[in-house]
Amino acid sequence: AYGLYGRWRLGRRVVTPHPAPRVLPAGSSGPRAAPERFWGSYRPHVYLGMRPRSPRPPVAGFMWLRQAAEARLRHTCEQSDGLPGYGWLLHDGLRFGAQEIRDRGLTLRTEFVKRPGGEHGGDWSWRVTARPESPGDQTSLVSLLFYVATDGQGTLQPHLENSRLVSVTGTSEELGHFNITFHRPTTETGEALSYASYNHLDARSPGLHRLTDVVKSSLSNRFVYAAPGGPKRRYFAVDTSRARPGEPDQAPQSHLLLHQVTLPLPCRVEVTFESGSFAERPGSLVGAALSEELAGHVAAFERRFEETFSLARKGFTPQQQRFAKAALSNMLGGMGYFHGHSIVQSAHSQHPLAYPEGPLFTAVPSRSFFPRGFLWDEGFHQLLLARWDPALTREVLAHWLDLMNVEGWIPREQILDDEARAKVPPEFILQHNEAANPPTLFLVLQQLLREPGQGPAELSYLRRLFPRLRTWYEWYNTTQAGPQPYAFRWRGRDQDTDLFLNPKTLTSGLDDYPRASHPSPAERHLDLRCWMALASGVMAEVAERLGEPAAEYRRMQQALSDNALLEQQHWAEQLGMFADYGNHSQAVGLEREKVAVGPGQPHHQLPAPRLVRVVRKPPKLQFVGALGYVSLFPFLLQLLRPDSPRLGSILGAMRSEQQLWTPYGLRSLARTSPLYMKHNTEHDPPYWRGPIWINMNYLAVRALHHYASLEGPYQQRAAALYQELRANLIANLYRQYLESGYLWEQYSDSTGQGRGCYPFTGWSALVVLMMAEEY
């Protein structure tokens, strides 16, 4: 039906930007429009790094190395480094941060402070203090390595004094002229040190994603540390003559200049970045001046934290408050600024295409494992951050909505640059334009609408957002429509059903949570339907505030929260729960494939038999028996009327230890459910089939709080459960943090222990809102 040109145009739609003016016009993150946010710790994937919010700017970073028989260089956050703990203890998301990093044998405290001034985002200072793990250790040598690197734009110039790299001057489009100084090391209290060794590296790299390799390849232990009167010791250091630039065929994108200082513990090193346009600088921000500045920021943070969350007033101990501050600070310190493009594919494009290039300012779920943007995770992150700094949240939301294409689609996982791509296996990089993800940004909008003091600025922000919100909503409403009015279905479920116990639904965010065993267009997904009820309500409210047509959104909201219709589509009377509906068989299992052995063929030559799915009873259209988070959705998103008897059933299932209740929070899938803790394939362990996830638990606590405030037959029950569930979650997250040094992706339903990747501040940081009782 389409000509060649028509087909080409259809294929290009996936990479055609939404036509509405960007919510954030070009330059709005730059040094003129937003100088106070220009520089930041926006490289969450390294232990310490800063960059400005500009496309390919020079960046700053830090590495360290304990001098031992082997050189183990630390740079990007890696779980395989096995650090006993690291993360921001304090971070205001704007002006300062203080992080603690525990490595074997030493502890590092990394602090930064920004100072506004000039035309290019001002100055900043770093202070790194290294202390031995055991106070008596005076023999360990440590190397602290500070670098600056370009990323395709700007120039750098090293300045040496007797082979010590003392400073770097440079220029870039948005930074103008600048000067970075590596100050002489001191004791941890700031007194001069008599001796340290210095090395430096001046090298090229294919890009920022190869910096670690370039530095590693240059390390040599031919250097000798010889403090006067002390023993001579060989140590590892960067060596310009050895540095290999990586792929030689690629034009080097990065110029790297690195300063290494090697010295005994304890010690301290400071680095200053000074902007050339800063006219009347009162003096460099180092030493006592830096200490004073830091102390001021710490005090302001403490005050603001208590004003915002009232944890002292609520009786939390100082140690519990420190935990909550660290959770919030890690969320803020995990903010990243990424610039680049996704690689996408539509049903109409034969080949993967480059999505339009653009910026994304976002929090990330995990600095080590998932240091990039995830659409539905971000809604949960911003529920916390909106309480701390609503302006920040507004900006993040705008960045996400500006990623929308003409269809109304936003790619779910944002893998935008080489550094991000280097961390993701190729098969996960491609984003498909039929793939949704829960529209949790509507939860954030709902929260922003409730903020007191909505004035003209907030209204005009909403007005700029509105055309995109409208298309986004429409995209879900049409592309994820279900088999009957008011029903919805996640697209993009796994199709290769023979290999999975239950084909996954990655788009729902709940990955392997059991759904209909045989994906089909007849499916009705309960969670998506509830998300759409929420989205409709928020759209109606936004439209009403703006004087835009709201009636259709209201009508949808009312239809989707009509409890009778909800029950008709999703109440499974026989199962006694809300459920998905689809082509389903309960009688499935994984079995070893039988491999025919030919006569005389020795067994050991055969490939290992695979696990394949067997369906012992044919599927039929029915409700899907899988009690867990999905079944709770009408409650989680507060669609149930307070007098609904279904509310009683849900509270019962939640409190039953056979089903969802544990001393650590609600498990994702009932213990009595057929796929509870079942592997999906030989190599795919259970994920959303039992473990405790904090985002859903936060929604549960929030919903209990809601129903506890409404008169009805279940009010008392909800109030009691609220107290209990909240206390369990807070106690376990706090305990896990103390015991393991981290917040985690999920938690074991049998021991409460952290599971999956770490640190995963992501939605685990919602514990702060539970402590503060902010819902």
Ligand code: 6A9
């Ligand atoms: C795999 C492997 C270095 C899975 O937190 C992000 C998402 C959630 O949105 C989702 O609900 N996580 C949850 O079920 C992590 C997903 C990671 C997928 C990419 C690539 C990289 O290995």
